Amino acid sequence: MVWLRRTTHYLFIVAVAVNSTLLTINAGDYIFYTDWAWTSFVVFSISQSTMLAVGAVYYLLFTGVPGTATYYATIMTIYTWVAKGAWFALGYPYDFIAVPVWIPSAMLLDLTYWATRRNKHMLILVGGTLCGLSLPLFNMINLLLVRDPLEVAFKYPRPTLPPYMTPIEPQVGKFYNSPVALGSGASAVLTVPIAALGAKLNTWTYRWMA
Numbered sequence: 001m002v003w004l005r006r007t008t009h010y011l012f013i014v015a016v017a018v019n020s021t022l023l024t025i026n027a028g029d030y031i032f033y034t035d036w037a038w039t040s041f042v043v044f045s046i047s048q049s050t051m052l053a054v055g056a057v058y059y060l061l062f063t064g065v066p067g068t069a070t071y072y073a074t075i076m077t078i079y080t081w082v083a084k085g086a087w088f089a090l091g092y093p094y095d096f097i098a099v100p101v102w103i104p105s106a107m108l109l110d111l112t113y114w115a116t117r118r119n120k121h122m123l124i125l126v127g128g129t130l131c132g133l134s135l136p137l138f139n140m141i142n143l144l145l146v147r148d149p150l151e152v153a154f155k156y157p158r159p160t161l162p163p164y165m166t167p168i169e170p171q172v173g174k175f176y177n178s179p180v181a182l183g184s185g186a187s188a189v190l191t192v193p194i195a196a197l198g199a200k201l202n203t204w205t206y207r208w209m210a
Contacts, residue, residue, distance in 0.1 A: 045136035045183030048100050050194040052076075053131050056109050057123060057198035066114035073106035101138035105131045124195045132191030136183035 056069035077099060084097040112127035113119075 041136070041139075041179040042183045042186065044100075045139065045179075045187050046190055048102070048139070049105065049132045049135040049187040049191045052102050052105060052135065053109070053128055053191045053195040054198040054201075056106050056131075057127070057195045058201045060109060060113055060123070061120060061199055061202050064118060066110045066118075069106040069109040069113075070103060073102035076100075076102055098142040100135075101141065102135070104138050105135045108134055120199055124199055125192060128192040128195035129188045131195070132187030132189070133184045136180050136187060140180050 052073060056072045059072055060066070060068045062068075080097065080099045084094075084099055087097055088094055108130040109123065109127040112130060113123045116122035116126070
């Protein structure tokens, strides 16, 4: 029965990672090629780092095995690439979905958990901070590689967008001179309590299993 329980745990991780990735598609499909790209990048950084932390910390503490966070992020990455290919096959531009770079930040969570000898509190404080700081840095690659944001936004308008999000004029750098610094700072602060939430979910899970 031990092997069945372990298999169930890992299948559960897959299911939650897949569902978490659906949030990514909603947060990232229009984010990198609008004229609000810099402003949106900050929101994207916060949403992705907190979403990664809550799921990765939960399953990392649930299994107690360093490497689970990277496993979780890898599933999310694969699933998002599948979704990216599906949208591309439907005629949308290749840049319609920007696949977030989760894996390096998840590896930092695993490394923190392993280096501190599976200390839950250090995982929350140090791992959560490193996750929030690093994710915007890695994901800036996405913003640099995407085609001209304004050109793509006009060529492939989203009919479901409200009027206030339609491209009007370039706004890059108007509000934030350094979206990576702002995204990293905000994410580092917010990811820690969200990581603590992921750890707290284990308590609820164990009570439910009992």
